[in-house]
Amino acid sequence: MRTEPTYASYLRLDELLTLQEPRSAEEGADLTTVRSEQFFIVSHQTCELWLKQILGDLAAVEGHFLTMSAGGIERSVDLLYRAGELLRLLREQLVALERLPLEDFAHFRRYLGTASGAQSSQSHRLEGVLGDARRPGSLFPAFRTGLDHIGVDLEEIVEAGVEAGSLHRVVEAMLQVGSGYFQWKIGHIGLVTKMIGEQRGTAGTSGAAYLMDRATMPFTELHELRGKMHERRQKQTSRLP
16 A cells, blocks of 8 residues: 655655755864855755756746647746746845855855856756847747747737737746846856856856856847837837827
8 A cells, every 4th residue: 555645755855855965064164154055055956956847847838839729828828937936036046145154155165176057957958948149049939830830920929919818928928037037147147246256166167257148138039029019119109199
């Protein structure tokens, strides 16, 4: 007979709560420094868990874009908004990380070796999904392909606004995801600059300058279309008596 799960067994807490092993504790650092390193580890482990969820949600959205069924489009709106909220959580987590005392970080940073967030495979995968001004990613082209499949023009959706119904909601949700992603990246730059200034990153990157180069806004074409619509609406308004 299958045993009914408890809260601890369902979440595998016994395993989960042993995955934080501050290296500063091995050399007898004071408890405050050890707890600060644990805070650093927990923050980054949590980030990777949220990235796993975001990537899974966006993969499901791409799948819905391939069929463009009415139900799939509505599910895509839900998933996109959830991904946007999770990106907001990642940004707020950076705010919490600003409470990491500089002296503690300077103490345990040497234990990181070449370990760096720049090595996060999930972060790189998210860049590949969302894209930027230099490359379109995979999510937006999937949306374009789906629209072509049902014979709908993206510019008409943007122009129609709320009159476009669920497709308008998809566009709005994608823009929220893009904005949340950009704010997360900018927040990371601010945190790194505060903590290490112009020093190089632990993986040998240029530090804040490396992050600055990668902090670009996804869905460039959507923003351009919105800008054109805004310009047209301004001209229409200026002609009114």
